[in-house]
Amino acid sequence: xxxxxxxxxxxxxxxxxxxxxxxxxxxxxxxxxxxxxxxxxxxxxxxxxxxxxxxxxxxxxxxxxxxxxxxxxxxxxxxxxxxxxxxxxxxxxxxxxxxxxxxxxxxxxxxxxxxxxxxxxxxxxxxxxxxxxxxxxxxxxxxxxxxxxxxxxxxxxxxxxxxxxxxxxxxxxxxxxxxxxxxxxxxxxxxxxxxxxxxxxxxxxxxxxxxxxxxxxxxxxxxxxxxxxxxxxxxxxxxxxxxxxxxxxxxxxxxxxxxxxxxxxxxxxxxxxxxxxxxxxxxxxxxxxxxxxxxxxxxxxxxxxxxxxxxxxxxxxxxxxxxxxxxxxxxxxxxxxxxxxxxxxxxxxxxxxxxxxxxxxxxxxxxxxxxxxxxxxxxxxxxxxxxxxxxxxxxxxxxxxxxxxxxxxxxxxxxxxxxxxxxxxxxx
Amino acid sequence: xxxxxxxxxxxxxxxxxxxxxxxxxxxxxxxxxxxxxxxxxxxxxxxxxxxxxxxxxxxxxxxxxxxxxxxxxxxxxxxxxxxxxxxxxxxxxxxxxxxxxxxxxxxxxxxxxxxxxxxxxxxxxxxxxxxxxxxxxxxxxxxxxxxxxxxxxxxxxxxxxxxxxxxxxxxxxxxxxxxxxxxxxxxxxxxxxxxxxxxxxxxxxxxxxxxxxxxxxxxxxxxxxxxxxxxxxxxxxxxxxxxxxxxxxxxxxxxxxxxxxxxxxxxxxxxxxxxxxxxxxxxxxxxxxxxxxxxxxxxxxxxxxxxxxxxxxxxxxxxxxxxxxxxxxxxxxxxxxxxxxxxxxxxxxxxxxxxxxxxxxxxxxxxxxxxxxxxxxxxxxxxxxxxxxxxxxxxxxxxxxxxxxxxxxxxxxxxxxxxxxxxxxxxxxxxxxxxxxxxxxxxxxxxxxxxxxxxxxxxxxxxxxxxxxxxxxxxxxxxxxxxxxxxx
Numbered sequence: 001x002x003x004x005x006x007x008x009x010x011x012x013x014x015x016x017x018x019x020x021x022x023x024x025x026x027x028x029x030x031x032x033x034x035x036x037x038x039x040x041x042x043x044x045x046x047x048x049x050x051x052x053x054x055x056x057x058x059x060x061x062x063x064x065x066x067x068x069x070x071x072x073x074x075x076x077x078x079x080x081x082x083x084x085x086x087x088x089x090x091x092x093x094x095x096x097x098x099x100x101x102x103x104x105x106x107x108x109x110x111x112x113x114x115x116x117x118x119x120x121x122x123x124x125x126x127x128x129x130x131x132x133x134x135x136x137x138x139x140x141x142x143x144x145x146x147x148x149x150x151x152x153x154x155x156x157x158x159x160x161x162x163x164x165x166x167x168x169x170x171x172x173x174x175x176x177x178x179x180x181x182x183x184x185x186x187x188x189x190x191x192x193x194x195x196x197x198x199x200x201x202x203x204x205x206x207x208x209x210x211x212x213x214x215x216x217x218x219x220x221x222x223x224x225x226x227x228x229x230x231x232x233x234x235x236x237x238x239x240x241x242x243x244x245x246x247x248x249x250x251x252x253x254x255x256x257x258x259x260x261x262x263x264x265x266x267x268x269x270x271x272x273x274x275x276x277x278x279x280x281x282x283x284x285x286x287x288x289x290x291x292x293x294x295x296x297x298x299x300x301x302x303x304x305x306x307x308x309x310x311x312x313x314x315x316x317x318x319x320x321x322x323x324x325x326x327x328x329x330x331x332x333x334x335x336x337x338x339x340x341x342x343x344x345x346x347x348x349x350x351x352x353x354x355x356x357x358x359x360x361x362x363x364x365x366x367x368x369x370x371x372x373x374x375x376x377x378x379x380x381x382x383x384x385x386x387x388x389x390x391x392x393x394x395x396x397x398x399x400x401x402x403x404x405x406x407x408x409x410x411x412x413x414x415x416x417x418x419x420x421x422x423x424x425x426x427x428x
Numbered sequence: 429x430x431x432x433x434x435x436x437x438x439x440x441x442x443x444x445x446x447x448x449x450x451x452x453x454x455x456x457x458x459x460x461x462x463x464x465x466x467x468x469x470x471x472x473x474x475x476x477x478x479x480x481x482x483x484x485x486x487x488x489x490x491x492x493x494x495x496x497x498x499x500x501x502x503x504x505x506x507x508x509x510x511x512x513x514x515x516x517x518x519x520x521x522x523x524x525x526x527x528x529x530x531x532x533x534x535x536x537x538x539x540x541x542x543x544x545x546x547x548x549x550x551x552x553x554x555x556x557x558x559x560x561x562x563x564x565x566x567x568x569x570x571x572x573x574x575x576x577x578x579x580x581x582x583x584x585x586x587x588x589x590x591x592x593x594x595x596x597x598x599x600x601x602x603x604x605x606x607x608x609x610x611x612x613x614x615x616x617x618x619x620x621x622x623x624x625x626x627x628x629x630x631x632x633x634x635x636x637x638x639x640x641x642x643x644x645x646x647x648x649x650x651x652x653x654x655x656x657x658x659x660x661x662x663x664x665x666x667x668x669x670x671x672x673x674x675x676x677x678x679x680x681x682x683x684x685x686x687x688x689x690x691x692x693x694x695x696x697x698x699x700x701x702x703x704x705x706x707x708x709x710x711x712x713x714x715x716x717x718x719x720x721x722x723x724x725x726x727x728x729x730x731x732x733x734x735x736x737x738x739x740x741x742x743x744x745x746x747x748x749x750x751x752x753x754x755x756x757x758x759x760x761x762x763x764x765x766x767x768x769x770x771x772x773x774x775x776x777x778x779x780x781x782x783x784x785x786x787x788x789x790x791x792x793x794x795x796x797x798x799x800x801x802x803x804x805x806x807x808x809x810x811x812x813x814x815x816x817x818x819x820x821x822x823x824x825x826x827x828x829x830x831x832x833x834x835x836x837x838x839x840x841x842x843x844x845x846x847x848x849x850x851x852x853x854x855x856x857x858x859x860x861x862x863x864x865x866x867x868x869x870x871x872x873x874x875x876x877x878x879x880x881x882x883x884x885x886x887x888x889x890x891x892x893x894x895x896x897x898x899x900x901x902x903x904x905x906x907x908x909x910x911x912x913x914x915x916x
Contacts, residue, residue, distance in 0.1 A: 061722075178733075181726040185791040185872070192796070198786050223676055230673040272898045272905075276777075276865045280882050285691050286684055290677040295684070364777045368868070378869075381781045393774065400773035 028092040035088035036077035046176035084165040099145040113144035205386020224372035228358035235301030243309030271303035279368040293369035356407040446510030454495035460668040504535035506657035537629035702888035724873035728859035735802025743810030771804035784870035794871025853908040
């Protein structure tokens with residue numbers, strides 16, 4: 001190691017290389033410290049909550065001021081890293097090594113290291129010491145003759161989990177998390193059985209379906225399916241042109257790159273808002289009914305399809321595109337004859353997949369938008385009419401099943417069909 | 429039925445799929461046409477066909493039969509979508525397109541063939557349906573009748589009941605056997621055998637239905653889409669679907685744009701989020717955004733854990749390569765898979781609705797709902813993964829005389845653990861998303877706050893909640909993505 005370090009100093013490097021090197025060394029160390037800090041702080045918070053709920057009868061995540069938590073977690077993380085092998089060190093594969101040819105680092109040197117890190121981080125006077133020297137070592141590294149070394153093999157591979165401090169720490173964390181989760185979600189399996197009277201009403205209703213309104217139910221089902229269908233069709237109309245703008249390999253110019261970034265980020269935000277929330281917004285915008293449900297699914301479908309489509313566009317084969325470009329074709333011709341034949345089947349397959357999802361969602365959307373099967377299901381369960389709900393649930397299950405089956409069959413057909421066509425063209 | 433009959437029987441699968449596709453297309457078109465005509469009547473004459481022109485009681489049957497007839501005509505006189513999808517072509521003895529006379533003759537022969545086949549296929553179905561109805565009526569105590577109006581059994585006369593029910597069961601079994609025989613003989617006579625793979629109408633008209641790779645010589649040049657009936661039909665289907673969908677879902681983009689100015693204020697308020705109750709509990713809800721979000725994440729965690737623990741053992745029962753051969757194994761496999769499929773196809777929100785009634789409003793209902801859906805979804809993914817393992821280690825342990833649990837513990841589990849972990853992380857991701865909305869139906873978590881503020885039209889607070897949700901979902905997405913990358 002020392003030889004490698006001296007070789008590094010022999011080669012003159014530009015400042016950019018040096019900064020790069022410093023970051024290469026610093027990055028894992030900072031990540032390691034952050035992981036340890038978060039782990040310890042999280043454990044303390046969970047411990048406080050569990051202790052408070054179990055022994056004090058208080059529901060609070062912190063039993064002391066927040067700055068104390070930060071201080072404790074910061075100190076504890078540092079202690080853990082200096083004197084043991086922490087979770088962060090395991091995760092980032094860092095290991096504390098001595099500069100000299102000896103197996104480990106002694107307690108004295110570890111103490112020295114601990115102290116010097118404090119001096120460099122806390123004291124303003126010590127701040128210059130925090131900088132790296134030419135061998136990317138901080139003052140603490142130099143003065144304690146040790147450094148955190150990153151290697152490819154795991155830090156502690158041989159030992160079982162209960163023999164390492166990282167394993168024990170993780171176990172404590174998991175147990176505390178579980179305890180907190182049980183209290184926080186009011187988890188109480190007994191309630192499932194003490195409320196069995198209600199369950200018997202529910203099951204009784206579900207097993208004695210009332211088919212008197214079945215004709216109406218079918219009508220509602222048709223409405224729901226069409227809601228999904230229209231959302232998908234409209235979604236395709238908007239998503240196909242957008243996908244060309246959101247493909248990285250097609251937007252090479254500066255303006256293109258800007259459009260790419262804008263479209264991608266808008267779609268990403270749109271997609272992370274659940275369609276239910278979109279439905280709530282559109283109900284206020286338009287009115288109750290199928291249309292706002294359709295709009296909510298539409299917006300979400302556009303975002304989802306644009307992402308899927310543009311990712312497919314980014315992975316097209318450049319060969320045909322180059323061939324057509326070399327004949328002097330215009331941009332439109334390149335898209336028409338070089339790109340579209342490649343993407344047609346995957347696009348259809350993604351559309352089918354999205355339609356499948358939309359049908360599933362449209363039932364739930366109907367609950368909010370007050371349309372289709374979802375509304376009737378919602379009302380009948382809310383008002384304890386489980387006999388009315390049973391045929392609706394049956395219809396939902398059968399529809400989802402059938403559409404799932406059909407779309408997966410068609411999708412495999414599309415994919416194999418595309419493969420078959422490709423082989424036949426190469427043969428001829 | 430003897431073994432030889434069964435081996436000789438040629439089940440015309442492609443033909444049946446083709447006619448089913450065409451039949452469904454025409455039935456769908458007739459539904460759409462009826463809907464459009466009804467809509468036109470309602471808009472122009474302010475009356476519905478339903479009121480004026482009463483659809484007779486045999487109307488449904490007539491429409492279904494009519495669409496079957498049209499589908500048969502289409503298959504014979506043109507090239508239908510069903511034939512195109514199954515790669516089938518009608519040819520005569522010289523491998524040329526049959527003459528029009530032949531095709532008309534073939535169509536007329538097909539009508540009774542298909543009609544009779546549909547009836548014959550319905551016969552074996554009718555027997556179990558009848559049996560089921562009678563047993564149901566016996567259990568419920570409505571009474572049993574062969575002919576509507578004449579009740580053979582009324583509650584009270586048990587002696588007669590037993591006799592009648594035994595008799596009816598025997599009758600149903602007999603009918604079932606007879607109908608199955610009729611069905612198979614009918615098919616054998618109509619649809620030919622392995623040695624003579626031509627249908628009755630094909631034999632009479634000297635026409636053959638071949639798949640395109642059986643035809644010698646070069647393939648016909650492709651025609652423009654609007655010159656083929658398939659293309660025209662696909663176009664008509666798309667247009668009618670658009671038209672009916674547009675009317676059925678009340679599409680009104682004008683209204684959407686007209687209301688846009690009113691909505692701009694709402695969007696403005698959404699985009700200026702109010703974080704006043706981020707840490708300080710909201711007075712009405714007695715909950716702050718932070719604690720609600722923590723609760724939501726823990727709901728997802730609990731649901732994923734429960735789902736994992738339950739789905740893990742179940743997935744081995746739902747894997748075809750691990751369950752025992754024989755009827756018992758088949759039953760276990762089918763029941764497990766059916767459980768996965770049924771419970772998966774009911775959305776989390778519907779489960780939450782049911783459990784909110786069962787255990788009361790609160791995060792527990794949400795957790796149970798999420799957990800049930802997770803069990804079904806993970807179970808399906810897991811068991812598919814178990815089915816695709818490398819059989820080598822399993823065979824090696826079996827050969828060494830390992831017991832069943834040893835095979836699973838040392839042959840299967842080591843192979844599936846990485847993908848199981850990846851699937852669980854992926855599911856955890858979905859659960860975080862879902863747990864933010866189960867509050868809508870009383871499932872607790874941040875959804876409760878979200879929908880409360882929406883109902884109160886407090887858009888600044890809604891904006892804050894949505895922002896927090898997006899941030900948390902993104903973070904979880906990123907983290908689980910990183911961890912999955914690490915595992916893979």
